[in-house]
Amino acid sequence: MTATETETSQIDVTTMTFEAFADTIVPGEKRWPDDVAVAGASAGPGAVAAGAIELLRMPEGGMAALLDPLAGLLNTHAATYAAEHGAELDPALPAFVALPFADRTALVQLLTTPGHPEKEVWVGIALFSNMAFDTGAHMHTTDAIAAGHPGLLTIGFAPPNPDGVWRFPDYTYGKPLARRHPDTTSSGSPA
Amino acid sequence: MSSSTVEQTDVVVIGSGFGGAITAYHLAAGGARVVLLERGPWLQADEFDHDFRLGSSSTRVFEFVVGDGMSVLSGNCVGGGSVVYFAAMPRAPRFVFDRQGSIGRRMWPAAITRDSLEPWYDRVAEALPISTTDWDTMTYGGGLFGAACAHSGRTANPVPAAIDTALCTNCNWMMSGCKFDAKRSLLLNYLPAALAHGAEIRPLHEVQQLSITDGGGYRVHYNVIDGEDYRVSTGSGTIDAKIVILAAGAGATPVILQRSEPTLGAMPHAAGRYFSGNGERLNTAILNEDRVREVLGISVDEAVTYQANQIGRGPCVASWDRLDGSLPEYSRFSLEQLYFPPGLGTILAQAPDATGPSWFGVEKKEILRRWKSWLTIFTMSEDDNEGVFGPPPPTGNAHRISQQMLGRGTISYRPTENTLRGWAESDEAVRDILERDGMSRVMPWTNDVVGAYTVHPLSSCRIGDDPATSALDENHELRGHPGIFVTDGSAVPGALTVNPAMTIAALAERAVPAIVRAARQRGVDVSYGAPSPDGETSARNGVLPLVSHLVTE
Numbered sequence: 001m002t003a004t005e006t007e008t009s010q011i012d013v014t015t016m017t018f019e020a021f022a023d024t025i026v027p028g029e030k031r032w033p034d035d036v037a038v039a040g041a042s043a044g045p046g047a048v049a050a051g052a053i054e055l056l057r058m059p060e061g062g063m064a065a066l067l068d069p070l071a072g073l074l075n076t077h078a079a080t081y082a083a084e085h086g087a088e089l090d091p092a093l094p095a096f097v098a099l100p101f102a103d104r105t106a107l108v109q110l111l112t113t114p115g116h117p118e119k120e121v122w123v124g125i126a127l128f129s130n131m132a133f134d135t136g137a138h139m140h141t142t143d144a145i146a147a148g149h150p151g152l153l154t155i156g157f158a159p160p161n162p163d164g165v166w167r168f169p170d171y172t173y174g175k176p177l178a179r180r181h182p183d184t185t186s187s188g189s190p191a
Numbered sequence: 192m193s194s195s196t197v198e199q200t201d202v203v204v205i206g207s208g209f210g211g212a213i214t215a216y217h218l219a220a221g222g223a224r225v226v227l228l229e230r231g232p233w234l235q236a237d238e239f240d241h242d243f244r245l246g247s248s249s250t251r252v253f254e255f256v257v258g259d260g261m262s263v264l265s266g267n268c269v270g271g272g273s274v275v276y277f278a279a280m281p282r283a284p285r286f287v288f289d290r291q292g293s294i295g296r297r298m299w300p301a302a303i304t305r306d307s308l309e310p311w312y313d314r315v316a317e318a319l320p321i322s323t324t325d326w327d328t329m330t331y332g333g334g335l336f337g338a339a340c341a342h343s344g345r346t347a348n349p350v351p352a353a354i355d356t357a358l359c360t361n362c363n364w365m366m367s368g369c370k371f372d373a374k375r376s377l378l379l380n381y382l383p384a385a386l387a388h389g390a391e392i393r394p395l396h397e398v399q400q401l402s403i404t405d406g407g408g409y410r411v412h413y414n415v416i417d418g419e420d421y422r423v424s425t426g427s428g429t430i431d432a433k434i435v436i437l438a439a440g441a442g443a444t445p446v447i448l449q450r451s452e453p454t455l456g457a458m459p460h461a462a463g464r465y466f467s468g469n470g471e472r473l474n475t476a477i478l479n480e481d482r483v484r485e486v487l488g489i490s491v492d493e494a495v496t497y498q499a500n501q502i503g504r505g506p507c508v509a510s511w512d513r514l515d516g517s518l519p520e521y522s523r524f525s526l527e528q529l530y531f532p533p534g535l536g537t538i539l540a541q542a543p544d545a546t547g548p549s550w551f552g553v554e555k556k557e558i559l560r561r562w563k564s565w566l567t568i569f570t571m572s573e574d575d576n577e578g579v580f581g582p583p584p585p586t587g588n589a590h591r592i593s594q595q596m597l598g599r600g601t602i603s604y605r606p607t608e609n610t611l612r613g614w615a616e617s618d619e620a621v622r623d624i625l626e627r628d629g630m631s632r633v634m635p636w637t638n639d640v641v642g643a644y645t646v647h648p649l650s651s652c653r654i655g656d657d658p659a660t661s662a663l664d665e666n667h668e669l670r671g672h673p674g675i676f677v678t679d680g681s682a683v684p685g686a687l688t689v690n691p692a693m694t695i696a697a698l699a700e701r702a703v704p705a706i707v708r709a710a711r712q713r714g715v716d717v718s719y720g721a722p723s724p725d726g727e728t729s730a731r732n733g734v735l736p737l738v739s740h741l742v743t744e
Contacts, residue, residue: 025551026559042553060245062422062593109548114639120257120599123640124592126551127538134533134559135243142242155533155562158501165370166241167360168502173489176326178337178347181511187316188323188351189282190511190525190689 010068013094015053017071020097022052022129024104026151036093039101045150051139052132056125063128070121081107200224201715203411203432205398205447208271209692210438210679212381213315213699214706218434219388220721223710226430227390228413230397230439230587231268235378239368243534246419249367250595255535256442256588257597260642261468261578261604263442264535267421267596269394271440272680272692273376274368276646277505277529278353280321280693282312286516286523287687293575293609298684300656300665303701310733311697317730318723319375321693324349324507328356331491331499332566333507335478336528336624338487343624345512350527350690354504363503363530373504384724397424397587398447401435401675402454408433408713409674414586420594424586433713434674434706438699441466441648441681442600443588448652448662448669450583459670461662462652466578466602468645470524470686472570472614473531474621475540476631477561486628498563505529506569506690513620514688521609524572524617525689526624531567539636539644540565550637566631568621572613573686576650578604604643647691652681654698666705667698674709678702704738718742 019037028046030038038048057064078095089098111122131137133151136144142164160166183191204215207229219225232251240247252268253275266272285305292298337347358373365374395416402410411430417423437444445463452458480496490496506529513524541549542558581601584590589598618635625631655661667682669675678699687694707719719742722728
């Protein structure tokens with residue numbers, strides 16, 4: 001294997017590993033029939049389709065330089081987990097990718113449990129995975145919505161006005177709905 | 192400036208949130224030379240983005256510091272917390288000032304009660320200004336929560352707010368800064384007034400430590416921060432001042448003092464201890480909108496009952512029934528409907544009845560599909576001041592992980608049984624209000640991911656009468672270090688059970704006369720008595736008789 005092939009291989013391993021991790025946080029449907037990183041545990045797109053890898057690789061996030069070593073660490077954990085549970089993994093795949101979805105979930109639960117020495121870093125990756133789906137933070141939000149960002153669509157995030165700014169002229173039921181606390185002061189504060 | 196020249200001024204103010212902007216204004220208006228150092232950038236309305244992309248204003252002006260058991264969210268820009276806050280400005284209830292916490296005596300200085308603070312609250316109310324909302328302009332979320340409170344036999348109050356509702360578009364982007372200038376941040380009142388009186392504001396200047404000068408003043412050491420990558424320092428410098436006002440926020444002020452201990456001398460025991468997260472806690476209700484319509488009789492139109500999670504302007508309606516001074520300490524709390532944008536507002540929410548993980552995974556994704564029907568309820572209760580800061584990081588108040596926003600801090604927080612009880616009682620109250628008659632399922636946000644969390648850090652360098660448990664005297668002067676004052680949220684003795692910005696601001700207003708006196712004693716030609724930033728004099732005239740012993744020779 002040449003140096004270039006080694007680099008390519010590392011990128012593939014890292015990408016697949018974090019695709020599988022992000023897919024454990026916000027699961028989605030397989031992108032193609034033999035997709036191995038995305039497990040297909042949930043209908044509709046998940047964090048991977050929403051841009052989790054793009055977000056993790058953004059220099060702004062501060063995670064990009066950590067991804068290669070963390071992929072190795074996660075796959076080591078996955079191999080250990082598989083050995084402890086007597087599971088056989090496809091040697092052609094990164095170990096975490098080779099784990100069935102339920103085992104990926106159990107391992108992520110383990111790694112993010114309070115008290116785990118690596119909790120902080122795995123929680124960090126989980127937060128970015130979530131952000132990719134819930135906000136599309138690797139893109140300008142107006143662009144993300146125009147492009148049909150799957151996470152923003154799934155949560156039902158309303159589109160902006162034509163000038164790219166959000167305004168909600170309809171915002172009120174417009175009628176009294178509760179009695180004020182009897183001790184409210186003239187400033188509108190509690191007594 | 193050449194390296195041989197030491198820059199000098201009368202007063203250096205560190206931080207430009209309420210504690211910094213208010214004191215800077217009054218001192219500048221009174222004639223002092225004031226330099227205000229702010230670690231974050233200086234943005235105006237047209238630079239506040241409606242955009243989640245990393246690098247937009249949502250990450251430029253905001254800080255999220257993860258600690259051990261406590262994560263702190265705060266502002267990071269000129270205007271500080273006022274730029275990113277939700278502008279809810281209630282005054283603290285009377286019983287708060289009599290709290291004892293765990294120290295067996297009143298936490299607040301004897302001189303401060305709700306009554307004695309009222310004239311200072313009035314100054315803030317006049318300056319921002321603050322207004323009350325009525326039900327005819329209440330948001331859907333506020334209205335629904337109010338109706339649910341009424342249905343459960345409770346009262347509910349529109350929350351006084353520093354928002355000009357005539358300008359507000361109910362876009363709910365206020366955590367990224369208000370591009371409509373509807374939110375009355377400090378960028379619209381105290382700070383421009385301070386500038387008009389000659390104060391200098393220097394953004395991207397992060398103070399690292401203080402030292403003593405030969406003349407009995409202080410030298411302020413700062414780094415200049417890169418405007419995009421806050422992890423990068425592009426220079427450093429010092430300014431000498433006769434008076435230093437620390438207002439870097441409760442997550443940063445004690446860190447600067449800790450780092451200054453080798454050059455200033457020993458710090459009071461309470462500097463960096465007694466941190467309070469204001470007893471904060473969040474619950475999210477996932478509404479069954481058909482049931483809400485049937486039970487509460489409200490609807491947007493024939494088809495839609497609510498689906499309005501995204502619409503509004505932060506917290507608008509509060510339940511104050513549990514702000515009852517006759518209840519035991521740690522059982523008193525307010526509940527406020529509010530909105531957090533997706534990301535911060537979704538990650539910690541938990542799926543009800545989850546058989547697997549509740550904050551991520553398949554079942555979590557299912558509740559995300561119903562995000563438009565979420566209603567999030569904010570608890571502010573009485574915690575036990577359990578937060579303690581560890582040794583300071585090399586620079587700033589945290590090890591910055593991302594270019595902006597995300598960092599790892601040194602605070603540790605282990606909630607006591609008292610705090611946990613208050614949270615449990617508030618969770619129960621939220622369920623009683625919103626699960627009633629099948630209107631929703633409610634789950635608290637998890638504390639297992641980033642620990643507890645607060646958007647209102649307090650008390651890490653607090654005022655008090657007892658030197659053993661307070662770092663500041665009743666005039667906000669740092670014990671053992673005359674001429675250093677602390678006027679931000681860290682000075683507040685404990686949790687307030689309501690949004691604290693109004694009380695932080697009122698305390699800063701109250702602190703000014705004693706700072707003026709100290710400055711005059713150090714040879715600064717400064718007086719007290721400036722009107723409100725826009726020139727109103729009513730509230731100023733209300734406080735002048737109270738402080739004549741401090742501000743007249």
